[in-house]
Amino acid sequence: MGPMSAGEAGTQGAGVAELRTRILLAALAVVSLSTVAVLLTPSPAQAEGASILRPASPNASEIRSLAFYVLLIVSGIFLVVEGLLIASIVRFRNRPESEVPQTHGNRRLETVWTLIPAILVIVIFALTVNTMQALDLPGGEVQVEVTGHQWWWEVRYPGTEAVVANEIHVPVQRGIGVTLTSADVIHSFWVPQIGGKTDLVPGHTNHTSFLAATPGRYHGECAEFCGLQHAGMRFWLVVEDAADFSAWLKHQAEPAAEPTDPQAVAGKEVFLSMPCGGCHAIRGTEARGNIAPDLTHVGSRLSLAAGTLDNTSENLRRWLRDPQAVKPGNKMPTPQLTNEQLDQLTAYLEGLE
Ligand code: CUA
Secondary structure, eight states: OOOOOHHHHHHHHHHHHHHHHHHHHHHHHHHHHHHHHHHHSOOHHHHTTOOTTSOOSHHHHHHHHHHHHHHHHHHHHHHHHHHHHHHHHHHTOOOTTOOOOOOOOOHHHHHHHHHHHHHHHHHHHHHHHHHHHHHOOOOOSEEEEEEEETTEEEEEOTTSOOEEESEEEEETTSEEEEEEEESSSOEEEEOTTTOOOEEEOBTOOEEEEEEOOSOEEEEEEEOSOOSTTGGGOEEEEEEEOHHHHHHHHHHHHSOOOOOOSHHHHHHHHHHHHSGGGGTOBOBTBSOBOOSSOOOTTGGGOSEETTTTEEOOHHHHHHHHHOHHHHSTTOSOOOOOOOHHHHHHHHHHHHTOO
16 A cells, blocks of 8 residues: 555545444444334234233223323433434534534533433332322232242132132132242243233242233233243133133132043053152142142143143143153153053043043
8 A cells, every 4th residue: 555645544534434424323223123123023922912002900001001101201301312412413523623612511401401300200200109009909809829930820719729720710800819929939920911010939928919801811921030931931811700700710629520531541540650740739639749730620721831832632742742842941851651641641631621
């Protein structure tokens, strides 16, 4: 490279700076667009309608309103700050032979930009306290006890024998009180269309309450990272009329049905001859394990593997053949079963309605 004059070097420097600015702007545009795309892409749960924007309880409606006001305020902040930033970039951009006047300290400006955020924080705080008070329902007509496990939900109804997994039934338009604890690590109970999140903490009991306004099935999930299958720790909240709920609860409290089909009878033998009962209980048999889901009425449930599979015989068989292939890292060891035993066990378990 030959020697350059000062003028050439200056032009080249400006060219490089401009190129750098363009690359920076292009990168910024790509990042912004991909962020928007990610935000707008519904997750599988949202695709099922589980969005906080579609509330199905007074609790969720209150939370949605609060979210809306906060969004309004922060959008305003975003527009003002970005507007000032862009204006400054344009107005004070680097020009050849121009020195921007250097100023230090501006008491009025500093007072204003301290006061405005402080006022906004106070406003958001007041709105939040208001929402929290509205959410503090005297929920207690129906009590539910939920225990979080890696990676499934244990559900009990105090005063009854019913033990359910990954499915909570409640009557519509009644105050529901939920008591939450954990058997291992911290989890978080969340039904987006019904209310906010409440942590399940080992050695501690938390409470939440809600009232479900419309019958239906609502997607629930764990909202606190709790290990490998955190995303596979889901459940269904079934809101039904009072008569259906009572019938369901009465049935869930009963011991397991005795199988009659020969295939299922053989399946029961398989279950009881294997170590299954050390972890799982089937009420009415000698299987009394309590560290894995109670299977007394597993055939009646909507899902298998904590909301990750529909409860079909094909899925049940798939799960029993190799649970680790379906939900890697889960705590169920792979049962060593022949194809015949697999069919028998599937027949027995799906018959436990
Ligand atoms: Cu349990 Cu995340």
